[in-house]
Amino acid sequence: MLQALADGILSGSIIALGAIGLTLTMGILRFANFAHAELVTWGAYMALAVLAVTGTFMGPIAPLSFGIPLILAIVVAAALTSLLALAIDWLVYRPLRRQTNHLTLVFGSFGISLLVRMVILLIFGGAAQYYSTALQIAIPVAPGLRIMPDQLFTLAVTVVIVVALHFFLQKTRLGLAMRALAENPELARVNGIDTRAVVRWTWVIGASLAAVAGVLYGLTIQLRPEIGFHLILPLFAAVILGGVGNVFGAVIGGLVIGLAESLAVLVVPSGYKMAVPFLILLAVLYLRPTGIFAGTVGGVK
Amino acid sequence: MSTPLLEVEDVVAGYRPDLPIVQGITLKVAEAEMVTIIGPNGAGKSTLIKAVAGIVQVSSGRVRLAGAEITRLPTHRLAQAAIAYVPQTANVFTTLTIDENLLVGASTLAKGEARRRMDRSYENFPVLKEYRQKKAKVLSGGQRQMLAVARALLTEPRLLMLDEPSAGLSPLMVSEVFQRLKALVEGGVAILMVEQNAKAALAISHRTYVFAEGRNRIDGPSAALAQDPQVASIYLGAGGRKR
Ligand SMILES: Nc1ncnc2c1ncn2[C@@H]1O[C@H](COP(=O)(O)OP(=O)(O)O)[C@@H](O)[C@H]1O
Ligand SMILES: [Mg+2]
Numbered sequence: 001m002l003q004a005l006a007d008g009i010l011s012g013s014i015i016a017l018g019a020i021g022l023t024l025t026m027g028i029l030r031f032a033n034f035a036h037a038e039l040v041t042w043g044a045y046m047a048l049a050v051l052a053v054t055g056t057f058m059g060p061i062a063p064l065s066f067g068i069p070l071i072l073a074i075v076v077a078a079a080l081t082s083l084l085a086l087a088i089d090w091l092v093y094r095p096l097r098r099q100t101n102h103l104t105l106v107f108g109s110f111g112i113s114l115l116v117r118m119v120i121l122l123i124f125g126g127a128a129q130y131y132s133t134a135l136q137i138a139i140p141v142a143p144g145l146r147i148m149p150d151q152l153f154t155l156a157v158t159v160v161i162v163v164a165l166h167f168f169l170q171k172t173r174l175g176l177a178m179r180a181l182a183e184n185p186e187l188a189r190v191n192g193i194d195t196r197a198v199v200r201w202t203w204v205i206g207a208s209l210a211a212v213a214g215v216l217y218g219l220t221i222q223l224r225p226e227i228g229f230h231l232i233l234p235l236f237a238a239v240i241l242g243g244v245g246n247v248f249g250a251v252i253g254g255l256v257i258g259l260a261e262s263l264a265v266l267v268v269p270s271g272y273k274m275a276v277p278f279l280i281l282l283a284v285l286y287l288r289p290t291g292i293f294a295g296t297v298g299g300v301k
Numbered sequence: 302m303s304t305p306l307l308e309v310e311d312v313v314a315g316y317r318p319d320l321p322i323v324q325g326i327t328l329k330v331a332e333a334e335m336v337t338i339i340g341p342n343g344a345g346k347s348t349l350i351k352a353v354a355g356i357v358q359v360s361s362g363r364v365r366l367a368g369a370e371i372t373r374l375p376t377h378r379l380a381q382a383a384i385a386y387v388p389q390t391a392n393v394f395t396t397l398t399i400d401e402n403l404l405v406g407a408s409t410l411a412k413g414e415a416r417r418r419m420d421r422s423y424e425n426f427p428v429l430k431e432y433r434q435k436k437a438k439v440l441s442g443g444q445r446q447m448l449a450v451a452r453a454l455l456t457e458p459r460l461l462m463l464d465e466p467s468a469g470l471s472p473l474m475v476s477e478v479f480q481r482l483k484a485l486v487e488g489g490v491a492i493l494m495v496e497q498n499a500k501a502a503l504a505i506s507h508r509t510y511v512f513a514e515g516r517n518r519i520d521g522p523s524a525a526l527a528q529d530p531q532v533a534s535i536y537l538g539a540g541g542r543k544r
Contacts, residue, residue, distance in 0.1 A: 180405045189376035192409040
């Protein structure tokens, strides 16, 4: 039970990171980007590629399974994932945005998600891979509860990112511009905001968070080309639960989905785990379509 | 006459290339002049203002500000061209605080300058100061209009364009808004304003344009138009246009 709670919070925090990026891009670009989960996979594999190039110079840091190279890999992976997102926006979404039918964009993103997954499969193969083959020993923290240092690292990273993002959205000019754009793009332009630049930054932030989520997933579970496929439903469920555009809501949504998945395994066979976010999604759409917290970018209140 | 501040010359514009809404409009606004546009619903008044603001596609014709061509200027560069625009609806960010609304309006200014001008707006609009940390959605219609105007003035524009600033306001609030606009014009700002109340428009402005079906049909000094039987029969029937 305690173990299931801890596992749920851990996978929930990874879902939350992915969901924050998705909720921001959905709130600001106003379409359901099905390719977002593939950015998570892409980020995870880009970090693997960086590690393959740099090698594991300098050993791991104390109890963690990794060292400076992985930290470096996260940063490079975030940059490479941002580039992919910007390229997709430029080549595919920008021309499609001129279409009046919003579904065109949604289907476009569906196509992109398949394409990205196939490219990853082609380059890296379908077998599960790991950043480090070193075995990590879980530390017993309480009776019946064992946690690996990497998992604590994952939690810490999530907390730091959520706090930093909140500060960014509330206190900086770019954050304010993003909130203005999310509410009313035309009025934002009238106010002198270059909305195309803000859209680019939105992609960079959303993609970077996706990449971090991917690396943390690869670190605490494993790397597979289907990471995105398995995350797509939990991500959307978390975003809709929290209210589209609501960063704080996405965090809570992610934790709820993560916990629900891991607690469900206590009562139903684990094969049904994937149905849990789907059921939550249906319940939310039925009971409260705007999400638990009505969505405004950066909104908490 | 010296070069007018704003010159709109044969502008054709619309929401789709194959469907022009504004069909060849020409108008001028001089420095520190108040010009109103009146006309029936759907005449293209709002569309013309949006065309000047770069929101609606201009397919032919020219727009000049103080002699410099600004046709198809991207909307976010309006402020640099010394133009401010207050849309008719959704003209404040309801999810942002009053202070944040003004900060957004000061996007193009350096931080220190932005803060200085915002402090000045709070002096001019004490209501806004009182609510500065509140979300704009708590403001009444009149207060929102004040916020929208205060925000537009932050960039110290030479031309202020307003779309039906009096719509939906109480008579008391309307006269307050109009007093403020008059004071601005006396201070040297030119105003181009769409106004649904023809009588009020003719009373407050120097000159008026009457639009119908995407063209300007009649124009001239407001005082003269108020006497014009043609205008009177269309708009001033029973003390103002019926709605
Ligand atoms: N966003 C829009 N998209 C398409 N057509 C529009 C849009 N806004 C207005 N129109 C059309 O343009 C015409 C003129 O509208 P508008 O300029 O708003 O008139 P006015 O402000 O004079 O009442 C109307 O026929 C209206 O249906
Ligand atoms: Mg109008």
